Amino acid sequence: MAASAVQAVLLVVISWQVAVDGPLLGVDRWVRHAVHAARHWLSSPLLNHLGAALSDLGGSVPALPVLLGGGALAAWRARGAGFRRWWLPVPVAMVTAGLIPLLVVPAKAWFARPGPFGLPLGPDQWGWYPSGHTATATIAYGAAALLLGRTAGERARRLLYGGAALLAFGVGLGLVWSDYHWLLDVLASWCVGGLLLTALSRLPARVLPHRL
Structure with a gap:
């Protein structure tokens, strides 16, 4: 709960500063220079x-196929374990995949933030905030x-969660290192992703198979 509250507050503060071109954006410029x-x-x-x-x-390929494949594999494992609603990880994965553009694209269009190079947005561009690649990853x-962790043992679950966290961190780091995104774009998307994943993790066992 505390982590979600911190993420929500951080997301609101960053979004506010991006909207008003506030002083917090100086962090972006300092990090880019460094x-x-x-x-x-x-x-x-x-x-x-x-x-x-x-x-x-962090692109749609390979991230979304991994998500859908993970849902399918989780369903297959749940079926083998004898869960009644073994098939539910598949639609959950599909809905989650569909939520990504719904969360990111309207925000990009609303904030219309230029990228690190400062060039004005073209008519076919949505803006850089928040980072779509970071949110997707x-x-x-x-x-x-x-989804897979719910059908796995404790050790495998920790490895899965740790691997996913490292991938998300690596994508964000790569975007900043490559000068594709401002740091705050990445931080905001980590917050968005963290909040959505927290909600997903709280789905009860009657909705998703859960091996205790």
Whole structure:
């Protein structure tokens, strides 16, 4: 509960500052300058390629197929375990996948925040806030881990949750390192994803199979 409250407050504060072009956006500029200095100092093509590769993990492909595949695998495992509503992870995964653009796209259009390069938005652009790749990675990988975790033992569950968290963190880090997004864009999407995953994790056992 406390973590969700912190995420909600942080999301509101960041959104407010983006909307009014407030002083908190100075954090974005400072971080971008620090990242540029680090990239120049390290001068590592390998790190730059790694940053871009991590960013790509937040795309609809591969994130959404992982989510839908995780739902299907969770249903298959639940059926094998004899759960009555073994099939429910599949529609839950599909609904979760559909929620991602519904949460992100209207916000992008509303805030219409320019990207790190400061170029004006084109007529076919929605804006950079919040980060769609970060939200997609956080929600898709996190939801897949939650659905599978409900049919797994404690050790496997921890590995799934930890792996999903690392993927979400890596995508956000890659986006900032590659200068694709401001840091606050990424932080806001982590908050959005965290709040949605918390709600999903609280679905009762009668709605989703749950191995205790």
